[in-house]
Each structure stands twice: as structure tokens, then as C-alpha cells.
Amino acid sequence: xxxxxxxxxxxxxxxxxxxxxxxxxxxxxxxxxxxxxxxxxxxxxxxxxxxxxxxxxxxxxxxxxxxxxxxxxxxxxxxxxxxxxxxxxxxxxxxxxxxxxxxxxxxxxxxxxxxxxxxxxxxxxxxxxxxxxxxxxxxxxxxxxxxxxxxxxxxxxxxxxxxxxxxxxxxxxxxxxx
Amino acid sequence: xxxxxxxxxxxxxxxxxxxxxxxxxxxxxxxxxxxxxxxxxxxxxxxxxxxxxxxxxxxxxxxxxxxxxxxxxxxxxxxxxxxxxxxxxxxxxxxxxxxxxxxxxxxxxxxxxxxxxxxxxxxxxxxxxxxxxxxxxxxxxxxxxxxxxxxxxxxxxxxxxxxxxxxxxxxxxxxxxxxxxxxxxxxxxxxxxxxxxxxxxxxxxxxxxxxxxxxxxxxxxxxxxxxxxxxxxxxxxxxxxxxxxxxxxxxxxxxxxxxxxxxxxxxxxxxxxxxxxxxxxxxxxxxxxxxxxxxxxxxxxxxxxxxxxxxxxxxxxxxxxxxxxxxxxxxxxxxxxxxxxxxxxxxxxxxxxxxxxxxxxxxxxxxxxxxxxxxxxxxxxxxxxxxxxxxxxxxxxxxxxxxxxxxxxxxxxxxxxxxxxxxxxxxxxxxxxxxxxxxxxxxxxxxxxxxxxxxxxxxxxxxxxxxxxxxxxxxxxxxxxxxxxxxxxxxxxxxxxxxxxxxxxxxxxxxxxxxxxxxxxxxxxxxxxxxxxxxxxxxxxxxxxxxxxxxxxxxxxxxxxxxxxxxxxxxxxxxxxxxxxxxxxxxxxxxxxxxxxxxxxxxxxxxxxxxxxxxxxxxxxxxxxxxxxxxxxxxxxxxxxxxx
Numbered sequence: 001x002x003x004x005x006x007x008x009x010x011x012x013x014x015x016x017x018x019x020x021x022x023x024x025x026x027x028x029x030x031x032x033x034x035x036x037x038x039x040x041x042x043x044x045x046x047x048x049x050x051x052x053x054x055x056x057x058x059x060x061x062x063x064x065x066x067x068x069x070x071x072x073x074x075x076x077x078x079x080x081x082x083x084x085x086x087x088x089x090x091x092x093x094x095x096x097x098x099x100x101x102x103x104x105x106x107x108x109x110x111x112x113x114x115x116x117x118x119x120x121x122x123x124x125x126x127x128x129x130x131x132x133x134x135x136x137x138x139x140x141x142x143x144x145x146x147x148x149x150x151x152x153x154x155x156x157x158x159x160x161x162x163x164x165x166x167x168x169x170x171x172x173x174x175x176x177x178x
Numbered sequence: 179x180x181x182x183x184x185x186x187x188x189x190x191x192x193x194x195x196x197x198x199x200x201x202x203x204x205x206x207x208x209x210x211x212x213x214x215x216x217x218x219x220x221x222x223x224x225x226x227x228x229x230x231x232x233x234x235x236x237x238x239x240x241x242x243x244x245x246x247x248x249x250x251x252x253x254x255x256x257x258x259x260x261x262x263x264x265x266x267x268x269x270x271x272x273x274x275x276x277x278x279x280x281x282x283x284x285x286x287x288x289x290x291x292x293x294x295x296x297x298x299x300x301x302x303x304x305x306x307x308x309x310x311x312x313x314x315x316x317x318x319x320x321x322x323x324x325x326x327x328x329x330x331x332x333x334x335x336x337x338x339x340x341x342x343x344x345x346x347x348x349x350x351x352x353x354x355x356x357x358x359x360x361x362x363x364x365x366x367x368x369x370x371x372x373x374x375x376x377x378x379x380x381x382x383x384x385x386x387x388x389x390x391x392x393x394x395x396x397x398x399x400x401x402x403x404x405x406x407x408x409x410x411x412x413x414x415x416x417x418x419x420x421x422x423x424x425x426x427x428x429x430x431x432x433x434x435x436x437x438x439x440x441x442x443x444x445x446x447x448x449x450x451x452x453x454x455x456x457x458x459x460x461x462x463x464x465x466x467x468x469x470x471x472x473x474x475x476x477x478x479x480x481x482x483x484x485x486x487x488x489x490x491x492x493x494x495x496x497x498x499x500x501x502x503x504x505x506x507x508x509x510x511x512x513x514x515x516x517x518x519x520x521x522x523x524x525x526x527x528x529x530x531x532x533x534x535x536x537x538x539x540x541x542x543x544x545x546x547x548x549x550x551x552x553x554x555x556x557x558x559x560x561x562x563x564x565x566x567x568x569x570x571x572x573x574x575x576x577x578x579x580x581x582x583x584x585x586x587x588x589x590x591x592x593x594x595x596x597x598x599x600x601x602x603x604x605x606x607x608x609x610x611x612x613x614x615x616x617x618x619x620x621x622x623x624x625x626x627x628x629x630x631x632x633x634x635x636x637x638x639x640x641x642x643x644x645x646x647x648x649x650x651x652x653x654x655x656x657x658x659x660x661x662x663x664x665x666x667x668x669x670x671x672x673x674x675x676x677x678x679x680x681x682x683x684x685x686x687x688x689x690x691x692x693x694x695x696x697x698x699x700x701x702x703x704x705x706x707x708x709x710x711x712x713x714x715x716x717x718x719x720x721x722x723x724x725x726x727x728x729x730x731x732x733x734x735x736x737x738x739x740x741x742x743x744x745x746x747x748x749x750x751x752x753x754x755x756x757x758x759x760x761x762x763x764x765x766x767x768x769x770x771x772x773x774x775x776x777x778x779x780x781x782x783x784x785x786x787x788x789x790x791x792x793x794x795x796x797x798x799x800x801x802x803x804x805x806x807x808x809x810x811x812x813x814x815x816x817x818x819x820x821x822x
Contacts, residue, residue, distance in 0.1 A: 019211070022210075022211065031203075034203075038195050058210060167182065173183075
């Protein structure tokens with residue numbers, strides 16, 4: 001049963017050329033990759049494009065995954081790098097933080113409360129520098145501190161420091177808005 | 179203001195994260211698969227077959243994998259209970275991750291945590307769901323060791339500002355797609371008092387979808403939802419050895435009575451209708467339009483791949499003069515295969531193999547296109563039929579199911595029939611399937627296995643595709659001098675008004691070549707202690723003297739020749755006699771009807787339960803060449819274990 005096979009095994013099988021394993025792998029990682037991309041970019045369209053690029057690049061990249069780390073960790077790193085590349089490209093077009101100001105986000109937030117929340121979120125995410133935002137995007141969802149540290153190539157202590165830094169800034173924003 | 183801003187950010191991020199667009203998702207997955215096979219054909223030619231990944235549970239993340247698998251096998255309400263258990267379990271896993279500040283030196287080791295939760299998914303095995311639902315407080319922790327470890331870990335990790343873990347926010351637990359199945363809601367037919375309401379009218383039903391859904395539920399280890407149980411479809415799933423009609427009649431009717439298995443004071447009136455089976459060589463040429471749902475959700479193994487295999491099986495049954503066309507609908511509808519003679523097997527097979535899932539569903543457009551194709555193909559003396567295969571999504575796009583029903587009803591008069599094949603679970607819109615097939619002069623079947631595909635599309639191809647009688651209606655008038663009360667078992671969604679019987683404009687079910695239809699009434703003879711109602715004190719007493727007959731009732735049946743607009747009438751009196759030729763057949767039908775009522779939680783079956791149904795059915799298996807009846811007994815046994 002494929003269902004019970006974990007991602008690491010799927011990834012190794014896919015790297016060996018097992019087509020069904022690759023299909024199962026991409027099916028299972030699509031949603032979480034899309035979610036992470038969204039949290040990194042703040043735009044649905046960009047998240048979709050990023051996920052698309054990532055997944056079609058995966059067949060070439062998979063052989064590089066040797067199974068020393070968990071596949072999810074590896075995938076986070078690949079995703080993060082792709083997001084950074086993307087961000088750089090955007091920066092050259094001088095719209096670095098456009099994503100979190102996307103009208104799409106506002107339009108979706110129909111309910112008044114959600115509008116407030118999204119508004120606050122946009123303000124908050126925009127106010128954070130890239131490195132803090134990346135750390136948040138990783139840790140607030142799936143990754144453990146240790147994993148985030150591994151992905152970002154920093155120590156676990158730095159992850160904790162970044163989070164408390166982010167907390168400070170968020171608190172400041174909150175006090176500003178109240 | 180002591181709230182942690184990170185919590186707010188987390189919840190805001192979660193609610194802002196959009197659900198992935200299924201069309202986009204499917205497109206990306208397809209592109210990735212293409213990329214993969216290209217990459218592999220370039221670099222890995224000649225490499226040995228990779229071993230299949232083994233399903234053994236890895237040391238790390240085994241919890242998540244196990245939890246996911248468990249959720250995948252649980253029904254929605256079961257999952258709800260299980261997540262209660264997981265919330266408690268998840269707490270110890272995720273609290274360290276969300277903890278404030280540097281990691282605590284006395285954090286429990288991974289081994290400890292894994293150890294503590296290892297047993298947890300087993301705490302609520304799927305089989306005991308109902309039990310767990312009744313006693314939710316018991317569910318989270320039944321293993322004493324797990325309990326003590328959880329307590330211990332909480333002391334370690336439960337810092338003052340450790341955020342509460344919210345299971346509904348955990349993406350691992352959210353992976354389970356929402357169950358959006360829809361079943362028609364219909365209350366069981368009530369007991370009628372013969373003096374008040376002596377006439378019962380209904381349309382025949384040759385659908386079998388309900389039995390397929392019940393089987394798929396039971397095989398997945400859960401009792402089916404009550405509204406999914408349509409007793410007439412269960413009874414009619416099985417072939418019965420009713421004597422075939424003679425001298426050119428379209429069908430024969432057989433009425434028999436027997437003792438009710440679940441009530442000593444009542445009798446069952448068993449009405450069996452057997453359609454004629456014209457020699458297969460004589461059948462008219464057939465025009466088939468496969469209308470195939472290729473939306474993203476169809477990619478599961480039990481959907482599009484099973485559908486492809488099923489159609490391949492069916493193709494072998496077609497004759498060279500038959501024609502096949504394929505229309506797919508997903509996002510936009512399109513013709514995949516122009517009308518092609520069945521003799522061009524390889525062309526048709528290639529078209530079937532090329533079908534891919536992706537995109538959202540545009541049912542209406544697809545239907546319009548399919549009917550247009552069918553009309554284009556039809557010629558004098560041929561039978562045209564649209565075969566709709568879907569996992570349930572019809573209604574993306576312009577139109578409501580009601581408008582589609584309307585569309586299909588209009589097309590019905592053009593002479594094109596419609597069959598609906600349901601695939602897969604989770605999103606099955608049984609109610610719409612049923613309504614569409616009913617309005618389109620067709621049948622609805624649910625295909626859960628290749629065997630079922632064989633039964634529906636190969637063994638019963640002739641019956642499924644060649645109507646021998648249209649708009650078959652049954653009306654029974656009971657004699658108040660003999661029968662005090664009666665109740666029609668099943669057919670809730672097929673009840674007609676008394677005046678509809680003689681009105682040829684009113685649509686009803688169709689009978690295909692060789693189909694048999696069975697209907698069962700439970701009747702209470704006058705003077706039986708099992709009566710549920712009392713005589714009225716002030717009403718005039720039933721004038722038994724007027725009708726000097728020992729007939730229990732009178733059966734009338736109307737049907738039209740295929741394509742005809744006026745109906746013919748067949749009449750048979752119902753007497754207390756039981757037809758000895760039908761002995762085992764009526765007993766088996768009664769066992770299935772009883773089984774269905776127990777599944778529905780009927781008030782009429784009393785203490786009679788699954789065990790009695792098993793005993794009755796096992797004794798009436800008779801000649802069962804394909805093993806359908808033996809399978810029914812196995813399902814009853816499964817249901818019995820699941821219900822306990």
C-alpha cells in the first residue's frame with residue numbers, strides 16, 4: 001500500500017526511477033509546497049508558479065537527495081532557494097514586496113474580520129525583513145526549530161532569536177495599530 | 179495584551195493561505211510526471227526495475243504517516259472522533275516546536291515522544307467508531323502507559339506561554355479531503371391502513387448503485403450512511419430465476435406470498451417481474467456515447483483507471499456495426515473520439531488510454547455535447563445511449579442539478595437513453611446520479627471493483643443497454659376485507675401518485691432486456707395480532723360483504739413498448755398462494771430486504787438482526803454462478819461485526 005509509505009521512501013524510489021512513486025510523491029507534496037510558497041511570497045499566483053517550477057524541476061533534482069536528511073527538510077531547502085531566486089528576480093523589477101500587498105488577498109478576505117486579519121497580516125509580513133519572514137514561514141507551519149535551522153543553514157539558537165525578534169516587531173506593529 | 183503575536187500571525191497566515199486550485203494542481207502534477215518520464219528515458223535507460231517501496235513504518239514520522247493512513251480510512255465523523263484523540267497526542271509532539279525561547283534542556287527525547295504516541299492511532303480502531311462516538315471521553319486515552327507518558331511530557335513541556343495546540347489547524351490532519359457525498363433523503367414508506375388508502379403506486383427501479391455503495395462502505399470497514407441504503411436497489415442487484423415470459427410478451431409477472439421472516443403476524447407479498455431476453459443476435463445496432471468526467475478528482479486508482487479498464491472490458495462485447503464516441507468534460511467539454519465503428523478497436527482503445535484527469539467539472543456542457551453526438555449518430559432502428567461516468571461532480575459551470583435534470587428530461591423524448599456509472603467515494607453525489615438516471619430513462623450503477631464493472635458492463639450489457647419496456651409502473655390495490663395494513667419495502671424515491679398510473683405522460687422506470695424487478699410488500703391480514711392500528715370507532719365498518727373474494731389485492735402493471743407513447747396494461751390478482759417455483763428466490767429477496775431494513779435501522783424488523791438475515795440468505799443461495807449471493811452473505815457478516 002502506497003498510502004503508508006512515507007515521503008522519504010517515496011523520494012528514494014522516485015530517485016531510482018519509479019514512476020508511480022514519483023506521481024505519489026508529487027501528489028502528496030503539492031499542497032504543502034503550495035502552502036509554504038504562499039507564505040513565502042504572499043501571492044496565490046506566485047505560489048502556483050513557484051510550485052509548478054519546483055515540481056517540474058524535481059525529476060532533475062531528486063538524484064541529489066541522498067536521504068541523509070528527511071525529505072521534507074530537503075524540500076523546504078529547495079523551496080526556499082527557489083523562493084529566494086524568485087525574490088531576486090522580482091527585486092530587479094523593483095516590486096520586491098508587492099506580493100503581500102496583492103489585491104487578490106484583499107478581495108478574498110470578504111468577511112470583515114478576515115479583512116482585518118488579512119490587513120494586519122499584510123502589514124505585519126511587509127514590516128518583517130526577508131530572513132525573519134522566511135523563518136516564520138517555516139516554523140509557523142510544519143518545520144521544527146531544528147529543521148528550520150538546518151534548512152536555513154543557521155543554528156537552532158539563531159532560529160529562536162529570530163522568532164523572538166519577529167515577536168517583538170509584531171508586538172510593536174500591534175501597538176501601533178491599536 | 180498577553181497574547182503571543184506569533185499565534186495571531188500563525189492563524190492569520192493559515193486563514194490567508196488559499197486552497198490550491200485543483201486545475202492548476204493537476205496541470206502541475208501532469209507536467210512534473212511528463213518531465214519525470216523524459217528525464218528517466220534520457221538518463222536511466224536499461225536500469226533495473228526499482229523495488230516497490232515497502233509499507234513498513236519508519237522510525238521517524240511514522241506517527242504522521244500512521245495518522246494520515248488512519249484518517250484516510252476513517253469516515254468523516256469517525257475522523258472527528260479520532261482527531262480528538264490526536265489533539266491530545268499532538269500536543270506532546272508539537273509543543274516543543276512552538277515553544278518560546280531556546281529549547282528546554284529537559285525536553286523529552288524524540289524516542290520518548292514517539293514511544294508515547296506509537297500506540298495512539300490504535301486507540302480508536304475504525305471498527306469501534308460508533309462505540310468511540312458514544313463515549314468520546316474514553317476515546318483519547320485507553321492505554322495506561324500512553325496516559326502516564328502524556329502526563330509526564332506535559333509537565334516537561336507545558337511552559338506558561340506554550341500555545342494550545344489546535345488540531346484543526348494542523349495541516350497533517352487537514353489533509354483528509356472533505357467528504358462531500360450526497361444521498362437522497364427519503365423516509366421509509368409508512369404503514370398504510372387498507373380501508374383508508376387501499377392503492378399503492380410506484381415506478382420500477384432497476385438501478386443497483388445503492389448496493390455498490392453499501393459494499394464499498396462495508397469493505398472500507400464502516401456501516402453505510404442510512405440514506406445510502408435503498409432497499410429496492412439492493413434487492414434488484416441480484417438476478418432471480420423467475421420463469422421467462424412466453425409467447426412474445428415483453429415480460430412476465432409472478433406474485434407469491436410468504437411468511438415474513440421478521441414478524442410472525444405478517445406476510446410478505448413478493449412481486450417479481452422478469453423481462454424477456456431477446457436473442458443477442460437480434461439486438462439492434464447500438465450507438466454509445468461515453469461521457470467521461472476527467473476532472474482532477476478522477477485521478478484516483480478507483481476512478482479513471484478503473485473506468486478505463488471497465489470500458490475495455492465492455493468493448494469486447496460490442497459488435498462491428500455498433501458505434502462508439504467519447505466526450506470528456508473537465509474545465510471545458512471536448513470530443514475525444516469521433517463516432518467510430520466498434521470494429522476499429524485499436525482506435526477506440528487508444529482514445530480511452532489517452533484520457534487524463536485534470537481540471538474542474540463542466541457537466542452541463544459535456545451533457546449537451548454528448549446528446550448532440552448521440553443524435554448525430556442515431557439512425558432508424560438503432561438504440562442510442564449516453565453513458566455518463568463520474569465521481570460525482572456535475573454542477574460546476576452554469577447550471578444547477580435541477581436544470582440538468584430538466585435538460586435530460588427534454589432529451590429523453592428524443593429517444594436517447596442515459597446510464598450513469600458512479601466511481602470512487604468521498605465525493606459521490608448519489609442523489610444527483612439517481613435523479614439524472616431516473617429522468618433520463620436510464621440506470622444508475624456504482625462501480626467499485628472490476629468485478630462490478632464486469633457484472634454491469636459485460637454480463638448484463640444487453641439488459642443495461644437495450645430497453646424492452648419504457649415507463650413501467652405498478653399499482654396494487656389491496657382488499658380491505660383480507661388485508662388490514664400494508665407497507666411497501668423500499669421504492670421510497672419512486673413513489674407515484676395514484677392518478678399517475680394511467681397518465682402516460684408521467685415518466686417511470688424502464689426495464690432492460692433480461693432485467694428482473696422485485697418489489698416486496700409487508701401485509702397484515704385482517705384479524706392478525708400484528709396490526710399496528712385499531713379500527714375506527716365511528717367510521718362505517720368495512721363492508722366485507724360487498725367484495726366476496728378471498729383475493730388479497732389486485733396488481734396492475736403498465737408499460738410502453740420502447741419509443742411508444744401509449745401504454746398497455748397487465749393485470750394479476752394477488753392471492754394467498756405462494757408460488758412453489760420461487761421458493762428460494764423469494765426467501766433470498768426477503769433476506770436482502772430484511773438486511774436493508776436493519777441497515778436503515780427500521781422499526782419494523784424488531785429483534786430480527788444481521789444474524790437472522792445471514793441465516794436466511796445462506797439457506798437461499800441456490801444456484802449462484804457468479805457468487806453474487808455468497809458475496810451478499812459475506813457483506814452481512816461484515817456488517818454484523820461492524821455493528822457490534
